[in-house]
Every structure is written in C-alpha cells, then in structure tokens.
Amino acid sequence: MSFDVAAEAYDGFMGRFSAPLAVSFADFARLPAEGRALDVGCGTGALTAVLARRFGETEIAAVDPSESFVAAMTQRFPWADVRHGHAEALPFDDHLFAATLAELVVHFMTDATAGMREMLRVTRPGGVVAACVWDFAGRRAPQRTFFEGLAAVIDDIDDETDRVGASEGELVTLLWDAGCTDVEEAELTVAVEYGDFDEWWASYGHGVAPAGRQLTALSAEDRDRVQEQCARLLGTGPFTIAATAWAARGVVPGQI
Numbered sequence: 001m002s003f004d005v006a007a008e009a010y011d012g013f014m015g016r017f018s019a020p021l022a023v024s025f026a027d028f029a030r031l032p033a034e035g036r037a038l039d040v041g042c043g044t045g046a047l048t049a050v051l052a053r054r055f056g057e058t059e060i061a062a063v064d065p066s067e068s069f070v071a072a073m074t075q076r077f078p079w080a081d082v083r084h085g086h087a088e089a090l091p092f093d094d095h096l097f098a099a100t101l102a103e104l105v106v107h108f109m110t111d112a113t114a115g116m117r118e119m120l121r122v123t124r125p126g127g128v129v130a131a132c133v134w135d136f137a138g139r140r141a142p143q144r145t146f147f148e149g150l151a152a153v154i155d156d157i158d159d160e161t162d163r164v165g166a167s168e169g170e171l172v173t174l175l176w177d178a179g180c181t182d183v184e185e186a187e188l189t190v191a192v193e194y195g196d197f198d199e200w201w202a203s204y205g206h207g208v209a210p211a212g213r214q215l216t217a218l219s220a221e222d223r224d225r226v227q228e229q230c231a232r233l234l235g236t237g238p239f240t241i242a243a244t245a246w247a248a249r250g251v252v253p254g255q256i
C-alpha cells in the first residue's frame, strides 16, 4: 500500500504511536552491540532515530517506497543511507547489516514472505531480524475506535484485521519460514495522550493509511456521521489511547 502523504501528516497520525513503539521494539529485539542497522519501511523515521542512538548515525540505512517519506528522511537524517525501494527487493547487498527491523510494515507488504526473506538476505549470520505489527485482529490497534465508528456508518470497511502479521503468532511463522532461528514473540504496548476529541479527529483527516483514506473517500455527510459515532465512543477528552503490537525477533543462522 502506498503512503503518498506529507511526512507531517503521518507524524500527527501514526507517528505519535510509532515513536514510543520504536523504543520498546528496539529493546525487545536485543540488538547486537555493533554493526550496521537497516530500517525497512522507515516511514518518517521513528525507528531510524532509535537505531541511530544505539548503533551510531553513520551505521544506519533506511528504505521506503514512499517518495514523500524518502524526501523527508533525507532531510531529517542527512547522515543515513536512505534509499527508495520495497522490502520484497531490498536495494542492498547480502549480509550487510547486524540488525534489520521493520516496524508496522509487514502488513503493507504485497508479499510478506518475500519481504522477510529479503530481510534475512541482507543481514549477516548471527544478526537479528525483527518485525512488529499492531494487533488489529485482537482490536488493540490505535485505530480501533475509529474503525468502530466507521463500521457503524458504512459496510465492508477495511479494519486491517485480515492483514498478514496482525494476529498472534503470524510474525513468528514468517520468521521461522524465512530461515531464522531462536524466534521469540512479545506484545508491546504504548499509550498516547490527546488533549481533546478534536485533536484526535483531526489526525484522521489527512488521508493517512487505510483509516484516513477510507474517511476522506466518504461524502461530507457520512464523515460527519462517523465523527458523531467516534465522539460518542471517546467523549470530549482529554483521553489516552493505548495500543498493542505483536513483535517477533529471530537470529540469522550461520557463522559470524
């Protein structure tokens, strides 16, 4: 799925969640002490920033298919090796990285099996490959209240529950099947505060991700109805939205 939106729109929508998630995700991944790290599907750089703090700025590479995100990344992280590309055909040589991570990306890959194999290919033996995806199937993603409001107004919504990696154990299976050893899974939870309902609602209005896209495709009348439904569910605020992701990490087999 393409993310042809401004970096600032993404930051105000999912970036609020992906920034704190990146810290827990990197902790969970038990990153090697040194080497290079790759952020696959880097978006606007939430995880890139964390990896840079842990590995050092000059050791970081990032890749994303979105032109607007790659442009923003190049400005924000001029020292990083930022490239345009897809997980399914990573534009990097074999065994380059000590750690290759994908935060909130697997469920958007057109071929998650190929994407995961590519993540292993570019990682050195003994290196770490890790991924995380919101628990859409368990209704614990940040967008769950929005999807509830949307479903009350229109039929056949895409609430992302069927996407690869959005259920317990799916990322683990992908990592094993790609050839990782020592695969482990965990739940990662973050909480984000909103000053009021309007702040929360505005973040959906920029057409970011399946939630924002479905909203902006509606008539003005239906948008108002979704807003009313969501306001009924959330109240005027302030409130905190907690969200939980499934995360899995594995080790690339072979001699270091």
Ligand SMILES: C[S@@+](CC[C@H](N)C(=O)[O-])C[C@H]1O[C@@H](n2cnc3c(N)ncnc32)[C@H](O)[C@@H]1O
Pocket (backbone or CB within 6 Å): 001, 002, 003, 014, 015, 018, 019, 040, 041, 042, 043, 044, 045, 046, 047, 063, 064, 065, 066, 069, 085, 086, 087, 088, 102, 103, 104, 105, 108, 109, 110
């Ligand atoms: C929800 S955003 C996550 C961005 C970032 N990792 C974060 O945690 O904020 C999903 C990202 O995956 C990227 N993406 C979509 N399809 C992809 C693919 N096949 N390979 C790599 N990245 C992809 C999108 O462009 C977008 O930047």
